[in-house]
Amino acid sequence: MAERSYKTDALVLSSRPLGEADRLIELLTWERGKLSAVARGARKTKSRLAAGVDLFTYGHYQLHRGRSLDLITGQEVKEHFTAFREDASLYPFGLFLAELAGRLVRSEEPAPETCRLLLEGWRLLCGKDLDLTGRMLLCRAFELKMMSSTGFRPHLENCLLCHAPETLYFSPSQGGLLCRRCAGGDAVRLSAGTAALARRLLQAPLEQVKMLRPLAQQLRELAAIAAAFRRYHFDIGELRSLQLIKLLNPPSR
């Protein structure tokens, strides 16, 4: 018979009020993927669970299997990402990473790569090294890597139909770059610089985003093809955190 209690390291993806004083938590774990759990009494000021079940927390959790939802019985915080609380313009970037991870990872499926990426992403965002461009690039890199880790890696090396090295288009439905001869359907123009940038973001470690200096046009193209690719291949609807990123971080004129 399976143990009723278990322990796991996890990242808190969301934390919502439930009933009188409880919280419904969505955890991303290395071994069990995404899971929902209840933290009883976590909204009371003297709760010992409260600090560990807030969004943007990395911690070690003790849980008890319930009939429908598991119960959090203990927690030990390993890392609080407090910068997301203190900087309103940074907050939606952390949310974007959490929202995307939450939508793409399934329950009961190990997600070590996503956990590693999310932890690294939150750490980089909370560091002092990234300006607005760096934050935007980090989101794109995280998105490309997440889609790749779930089996939908965009083809960014050459034309995915004839393998010609020179590409000018990106097709969301076909899943990659196309040359002038093969382009058709939903293919959109994509500059060579943006294609190279996307390749770099997909292959290089996340932390390298701070060394890149893309043009505003490249950032716009990248966001557009990432969104189109996500819409076509993942049935996850619009990401709400993206709207807040745009609202709180208007492009400078």
Next chain:
Amino acid sequence: MSFPEPLQKLIDEFSRFPGIGPKTAQRLSFFLLSRPREEAAALARAILEAKDKLFFCSLCGCLTEKDPCRYCSDPRRDQKLFCVVQEPRDVLRLEQTGHYHGLYHVLHGALSPLDGLGPEELRLPQLLQRLVEKEAEELIVATNPNVEGDATAAYIASLVKPLNIKVTRIAFGLPVGGDLEYADDLTLSRALEGRREM
């Protein structure tokens, strides 16, 4: 087992309340049935009266039976001091302390895009307008001390500081009666940051 239709209807209605499951709904229904008719009628009247007579104050957004509410229309309150809270019930909670004598502003939520709450859904333009009109000197941000509340506080500060109005955040620290030993790191570090001279 099925209940008589009027009883089932009552149970179903109670079940719609937050935190009330089917068992509690049954218990409440049986309790109500065991009481005299007048008590049930008084309860029904109280529900309808609250529903009919209460609404949100057009100025501060708290629950009231007259507009403007008793806080906004009280000239004895400090007209230059504002306190912003998330929900109308937070106003009542602060009033119970008897320690605050300024004006209120209720946001009706906190920044939480995953729940569909962005800056446009909060009553922020009204707040800025009131602060300017009243020539406010201080704004106390008393949103909840969680991620959404803190991010909302940071956002409000970024909007209000350019108006040359002092923006303060309610203090964070140890709950009265609690043991230091059981406090979490974040609360303890905030309590240390917010320490004051004795």
